[in-house]
Amino acid sequence: MFYFGYRRVAETEKVKLVQRHFNTVARKYDLMNTILSFGLHHLWKRSAIRRLGLNPGDRVIDVCGGTADLAILAARAVGSSGRVVLCDFNRPMMDAGRSKVIGSPSSRQIMYVQADAEQLAVADESFDAAMVGFGIRNLTHMDRGFQEMHRVLKPGGKLMCLEFSLPTASWFRWLYDLYSFSIMPFLGKILVGSWEAYIYLPESIRMFPQPEELTAILQEIGFSRVTHRRFTNGIAVVHLGMKHTPRKEEEINLSRSGKSSNPRASQR
Ligand SMILES: C[S@@+](CC[C@H](N)C(=O)[O-])C[C@H]1O[C@@H](n2cnc3c(N)ncnc32)[C@H](O)[C@@H]1O
Numbered sequence: 001m002f003y004f005g006y007r008r009v010a011e012t013e014k015v016k017l018v019q020r021h022f023n024t025v026a027r028k029y030d031l032m033n034t035i036l037s038f039g040l041h042h043l044w045k046r047s048a049i050r051r052l053g054l055n056p057g058d059r060v061i062d063v064c065g066g067t068a069d070l071a072i073l074a075a076r077a078v079g080s081s082g083r084v085v086l087c088d089f090n091r092p093m094m095d096a097g098r099s100k101v102i103g104s105p106s107s108r109q110i111m112y113v114q115a116d117a118e119q120l121a122v123a124d125e126s127f128d129a130a131m132v133g134f135g136i137r138n139l140t141h142m143d144r145g146f147q148e149m150h151r152v153l154k155p156g157g158k159l160m161c162l163e164f165s166l167p168t169a170s171w172f173r174w175l176y177d178l179y180s181f182s183i184m185p186f187l188g189k190i191l192v193g194s195w196e197a198y199i200y201l202p203e204s205i206r207m208f209p210q211p212e213e214l215t216a217i218l219q220e221i222g223f224s225r226v227t228h229r230r231f232t233n234g235i236a237v238v239h240l241g242m243k244h245t246p247r248k249e250e251e252i253n254l255s256r257s258g259k260s261s262n263p264r265a266s267q268r
Contacts, residue, residue: 002140005203014140015116019090021138021197022066026092028192030067030100035191036184036198037235042069044162044231045133048238049073051229052160057081058128061152063117063145064088064135067097068110070162074131075106085127087113087120088135118144120152127152131160137208146221150243159223159241161214164205167233176235180205211237 002009004017025032033041049070054060054077062071065086075084084106088094094112101107115121117132118141130149139145149159167173180202188198209217211228214237218226223241230237 003204003207005200006207011140018138018140021200022090022093024194024197025192026067026090026096029093029096030069032188032191032198035187040232041134041236044236044238045069045073047231048131048133048160048162049077051238051240052077052129052131052158054078054082054129059126060084060129060131061120061122061127061149062086063120063130063132063149064138065097065133066090066093066135068094068101069097070131070133071110072100072104072106074129075104075109078109080106080109082109084110085113085122086110087115087117087122089114089116118148120148122152124151125154125157127157128154129158129160131162133162134164136161137163137204143217143221146218146223150222153243155243156245157243159218159239159243161218161239163208163214163237163239165208165211165230165234165237166205167235168230169233172233211239214239 002011002014004014009017054074056079058078059082060074060078062074062084065071065088068086071084071086075082078084086094091114094114101110113121117135117139130153132145132149136142136145153159167176184202185195185198189195192198211230215226215228218239218241222244224244226239226241228237228239
């Protein structure tokens with residue numbers, strides 16, 4: 001079953017609706033993010049990048065990178081010898097962030113690839129870190145998005161997923177629901193001209209797995225050392241994980257038995 005917010009949709013329709021949503025919001029996306037989160041999204045992004053622990057020279061992929069906030073922060077962390085590939089399937093979103101990238105001191109480290117997160121057009125095991133900020137919720141098959149991030153990470157590579165969630169305190173949840181379903185779409189109508197676009201946002205947040213469920217999904221996909229941290233009473237959550245590094249004995253045993261340590265290899 002596939003959903004666009006609370007609406008049940010056909011598998012093929014979902015991707016079109018998501019593209020149309022981002023076509024609508026792209027030009028005002030950054031402004032709306034800052035207004036709706038009272039500027040908090042900048043703090044969450046900075047903290048998430050800090051926790052990811054990038055090193056100078058790292059190669060990073062920013063999946064669903066949109067207007068490039070995370071890519072710019074990552075480029076700063078990896079320095080002039082590092083690289084950040086921003087991957088997104090929506091041209092207006094990438095274009096909306098282009099001036100920020102050009103104006104940043106790390107612009108030369110950032111490259112753009114227009115591609116679907118469910119089919120990343122990049123080689124296996126080519127990145128030290130893979131990150132996705134507020135994007136995975138929009139995918140038709142979230143698991144395929146994470147599998148792709150797992151595929152492109154080098155063994156021992158790091159994953160970071162920053163996504164919206166729900167407050168843990170009941171009084172705050174009540175206020176947040178009120179805010180989400182009245183003020184958010186109202187501001188969407190006034191500033192972007194679309195009530196629907198800012199109804200999709202709170203609905204899709206409520207359809208997204210809770211942090212503990214997301215941890216289980218990531219572990220199932222093959223990430224190890226998965227941890228999460230809530231920001232602002234749970235409005236946003238960062239998950240961190242690592243692509244399993246096979247231990248030497250495992251590699252020896254697998255090579256003796258003629259099996260590959262890469263589960264995808266056996267499917268080919
Ligand atoms: C909410 S924006 C987040 C942008 C940015 N990462 C940030 O943190 O501000 C979500 C982005 O995901 C992109 N997106 C959604 N589904 C996608 C898919 N299947 N493949 C690639 N990009 C996708 C959208 O185009 C949009 O730019």
